[in-house]
Every structure is written in structure tokens, then in C-alpha cells.
Amino acid sequence: MIAEQYKEMLNGKSVIRELSEYATARGKEIGYENVFDYSLGNPSVPAPESFKEAMIKLLTEGDAMEVHGYSPSLGIVSVKEKVAASLNRRFGMSYTFRHIFMTAGAAGAIAHAVRAVTVPGDEVLTFAPHFPEYHPYINLSGAKLKVVPADTEKFQINFAVFEEMLTDKVMAVLINTPNNPSGIVYTRETLEKLADIMKRKSEEYGHDIYLISDEPYREILFEGVEEVYVSKLYDNTISCYSYSKSLSIPGERIGYIAVNPACKDAETIVNMCGQISRGIGHNCPSSIIQLAAAETVDDTSELSVYETNMNILYDELIKLGFTCVKPGGTFYIFPKALEEDAKAFCEKAKKYDLILVPGDSFGCPGYFRMAYCIATEKVERSLPALRKFVETEYGKR
């Protein structure tokens, strides 16, 4: 008998996917260049040349048996050494290869982290607005995801509610900064306060509370925003990274877990990840992709387009009277809809070939997400449509 749990999930439609499919279909009618598709969070700039060169060098000069051979179950040691050295250089950490576990992107990283520090029935807290996939990531591991409602004023953290929800059952807190969908970067103050509360509660409850820090947008940080490395502020931190956005290689499924050396049982947690892999059939990311990513560990794609797009959109949104917190990074912006029901708002936007995603599935109704990882030229062309949409549907403001 097939497993009903997964069969039932087939009925739950992804709002983002539906909108993206609508955009593609509409593109076939009027030309995709005329659809202002802000639905999908896919990088819009190619991988850096250095990544391509590293791949070709491995293929032409490397030993095929090694380049395509089994990776050790915890990842290729030389790769992990380069990852550790890069993090140490940039953030003043003291990782060794023993603190790094190579994964299939951030999704793979979170899948391992949650299994390492929770058992079925434990609670994991996250903060709205949040990446919708956190629900299956956490809940299908057996742990239970609980969402702290958003601080809609600044999209930092609603600490009063957080403290209430941080009960004895919570074994891990999952954060995502820079944040999908708000684009907001947690301030040092926010992270310090978060760390203080978690330390205090760990002591009160007599068990560790781990911080799982999902950081795929770490490299997309805008001008004037302080870069704070989360793990610096809280010892029991498991950083989950993906090269999907920094190197524009989301399909290559490459990332890592970096466990703070000061974390309790740090090396044991990394070793446990190797065991967890045996159960979930993950094994390691592709060997050649690991090796190429290590060669380009400090490189990124040309990411500046995202800040350019953000500034154009933010200014226009403010001009049009939207309430909107200015993003500090990522390629997302998360304004307040012009009516209470963001779904109705986004539905109306379709008439103007604007594809916007309602905030409901991010745990934050009444807001909407725009993923501006598209060409700047298209962002500019979308402004008249945005203006017309707002003025026609909601009147001059």
C-alpha cells in the first residue's frame, strides 16, 4: 500500500509554483518578456567564469577515478579544509574540516541538522515570514515546526511571543537571515538578544537549544548593512549554507553544514550527519561539484544586479504609497498589500501581467513577495504596469 502521507501532499498545491506556471502560460500568449514575473527565487545571473574553468580543469587535468570517485561520507577533506579556511578568514572563526559536512544545498543541510539535534516530537521554532518549505523540511523529520508570528514593523523578531513559545519542548530555533521572503537582515542587536534568550532558556530547562542558521543569501548583502556571522554570537549554532545563490548553481545541489567549534558535541554532530545520510539516502553531493566549489570558495557571480533592482522597486513602491521595509539583502522584497486579503490583491495584479506572491504561505498574510531576480530592464518596464495596477484598482494615493 502506498504511503498516504505523501500521496495526500500531492493535493497541496504550491502557490508559488502555480503562479510560476501561470506566468509561463501567459508568456506563451503575449511573449514572456511582457509578463512581469516576480514569482520565482531563481538566480538571474550566470555562474562565474571561475566555476566553469574549475570544472573544465578537473575534467581535463584531473584523475577521472578521483574526480568522479566516491566522496568520504562526510565530504571530501580537502574541500572541507578550504571551506573552513574561507569561513575563518572572513568571519574570524576557528573551524577545521572536522566541523564541516558537505550537503546537497541548504535543504540537505537543514535535513541533517534537524535530525541531529531533535527527536520525533520535539519542537523547532521559526519566525514569520519564512520559507514555506520549512514545513516539510521539519515536519517530515518527525519534529514539529512552530512559527512565531512576524514583527511586521521591521521584520526583525517578535521577542515577546518568542519567549512565550520557547518552551521546554523546543530543541532548535531555525532562522534565515538575510531572509526569504522579507529581504531583511537581522541586526546585531536582534541576534544578540536572540542568543541571550536562548542561553537563558537553555540553562533554565537544563538542555541545549540549537540555533540552525539557514544562510543561502549570506553573500547578497546591500550597502550599509552590517554583516554579522550568526555563529559568532551563539556557540550552539549549526550554519546551513548553499552555493545556489552565491555561485548561481542551484541545480548543482551543493552546500554545507558548519558546526561552531564551541558548540557542544560539535564534531560528534558532524559525524552523526554521516549516519543520518545513510537513513535518508543522501550520501554526499557530487564529487566534481564539491571540488569545483572548493576552487571558487571565495568567488561569487556578479550579484550587484539584485541591489540595483531592489532600489528601483523600493523607490517606486514607496512612491506608490506602499508600506514596505527596505531589504538589506537577498533578491526579495515584501511589501504590505493594499487590501487585507493579499491573495485577492495578487489575483488583481495578474490583470496587469504582474506576478506577485501572497504572503500567506510565508506565514504572513496581508503582505506579498516580489522576487526581483530578473533583468533590470524588465524591472524598469514593470513600473508603469505597477503604477497602473495600483491607480486603477486602489485609486490615486
Place this chain on the structure above:
Amino acid sequence: MIAEQYKEMLNGKSVIRELSEYATARGKEIGYENVFDYSLGNPSVPAPESFKEAMIKLLTEGDAMEVHGYSPSLGIVSVKEKVAASLNRRFGMSYTFRHIFMTAGAAGAIAHAVRAVTVPGDEVLTFAPHFPEYHPYINLSGAKLKVVPADTEKFQINFAVFEEMLTDKVMAVLINTPNNPSGIVYTRETLEKLADIMKRKSEEYGHDIYLISDEPYREILFEGVEEVYVSKLYDNTISCYSYSKSLSIPGERIGYIAVNPACKDAETIVNMCGQISRGIGHNCPSSIIQLAAAETVDDTSELSVYETNMNILYDELIKLGFTCVKPGGTFYIFPKALEEDAKAFCEKAKKYDLILVPGDSFGCPGYFRMAYCIATEKVERSLPALRKFVETEYGKR
């Protein structure tokens, strides 16, 4: 608190890994060329040139945004179409892309298959001797692996015990032919009898019993052995394939699930795999590796060395008086040890720098495995050591 289940697994040492580490350490003393290391099942021939060429072409001529972009959650459609067409051509099946789900090797395939057709508490049967990793693969999914004792006469199937163990609780049967560690290929007769019993019991119990067919060695078949495509004989078959051995790219983690189009809920099972992935953080295999594998879907590495090695070893083992079923494929052979305790036997072999793996962890004590995926020249050089070992420890036979 960290998850004790995985922490405890760290204490369980892998016999194969320990032997391999011993071989490496011994190699440092006397030169690795003098260690007759039959411990590891790693391909010993490089990937075909066509794979390298396909990779380089994708990197130099492909669109980087596409080559490295997200794969759809069920795998890249054009890749799945090529996989389906190849299977249809070779085995007279009628797969479409809708029956194929791309995975991170056979491990990933089994992880998805078992979650699709069992729920926690269900039983899965397999047959000794078997790949030791089946224990974590199945048990960590929540299902329970039960092992049918070996038919040590021919390493086919002990049907009397199988029928007894095939109770109402069994939702899936997991087979591996050509087999690791025995090298044996199930005959058409064996597979037909297996299918008959499973059909009969499905009807008796009023629920489907799925056949999960683990086929990473499908392409390594020796002369005179009939190639039988398992799925042809039983509708409810989920074939789990890996390119690790056929293309010698075990580190690239690429394979697939092919669900028989006549299987009940075939397309639903494939779609469910996409949902299962969300829970285990697997997502898809690397996009570029998917695309390159599709270009070389009918190619293999130069695999003939394995048969050459098998013949040399088999003849010598028989000459030395071993009881041994002649392998029909793979790069393994599984003779009976010359004393009841195969662990003691393999321990003694180390004195002659022969690294053999006791059959205990394959669920078949009293036997030992030799992985002859090494250079033929080394196999030949190992024969005097083998002879000396046998004659010294067990007397002229």
C-alpha cells in the same frame, strides 16, 4: 539534545571500512602495490571518454543558467525521456518520463522507494547475502528489514523460508541481482517463482506487495548469463538504478527510479517521490550530471576487466579446494571460508597481505567476499599469496 539514535550508530564500526583502512595503513609500510586489497567495491576503470566529452560540451556550449539551474523536483524531463527510451529499447518496456524519478544513486532510489510503499512499522524482506547498508536504508525509514537466510547452495532464493516470512506485514521485497556480495545473477526461473509467490500472497492478503529491485550491477553481466529485466516479470516493480558502476562515476551520485507502467499507482508513486524528497532534503541530483548521464545513457566504462579477474580468481579458488558459486556478474565473488568462523579466516589472511571481508555483515556467516575491482596484474600477483595462505594455514588440499 543530540539524537542518541545516530550518536549510537557511531559506535558500530563498518567491517569493510576497517579492513580498507587496515589495507591503506599496511600499504604505507610495504607499498600499497603489495597489499592484495579485495575489500572495497569501487570501480577500477575510469569513466568513458564520452562522459567527459558530454560534461565539457555542456560547460562550453550550454547555457550556464540552464546547465546549472534548478532541476524540476522529479528530474529533468529531457533526461527522463532518454532514460525511458533506453530502457524501452533494451528491455521492451513502455516507460515514459512520467515513470522515471532521478535520484542520487541507488541509495537515493531505495530511500524514496521504501518511503513510497511502506509506512513505519511495515516489514521489508530481503535475501542473504545482501549489501549491509540495507539495514540503515530500510530501518531508518521506519520500516523494518527482515532477512531471508541464504540459499548457500546456489545463492538463488530459499523459497521455503521466504514463503514463511512473507506475512501480511510485508509491504515490499528488496532484491539485488546481480548480487553484492555473491556475484550471482537470479535466473529467470528464480524471478518467475518469486513473482508467482508475491502475486499469490498479494491476493491472499488483499494488499499490494511491491518489488524493489536494486540494480547497480545490471551492466556487469558475464558470458553465458541470461539478462532478465526484473520488472518484466512482476508489474509492481520499482527498479532502482545507479550509474556508479556502469559509468564509473560513484562520486557523482546519479541514478533513478523506474516504476513499471503496469504498477498500481505508477505515476502517483513517482509524484510522491517528489514529496518524499522535501522531507529528506534530497532534492534532485546535480543538473549537469543528469544532463551528461542522459547523453551517455547507453555507454559504459570498459567493464570487461571484471570478468577477466573473476575467471582468474574463480579457477584458482576451485583449484585450491574452495566451495564457490561462479559469479554471473558484478565484481564480487563469495566463496566458503576454510573454517567455520569466516572472521578468523579473514584475520589469518591478513598475514599474507590478503584483505578479505567476512560474510557475517552480509547476513551470511562462514563465507567471505572478494571485491576484484582491481588491476588484473594485481589479481595475478595475489595468487601465490592466496596459495601460500591456504597451504600454510589449512594444509595441502
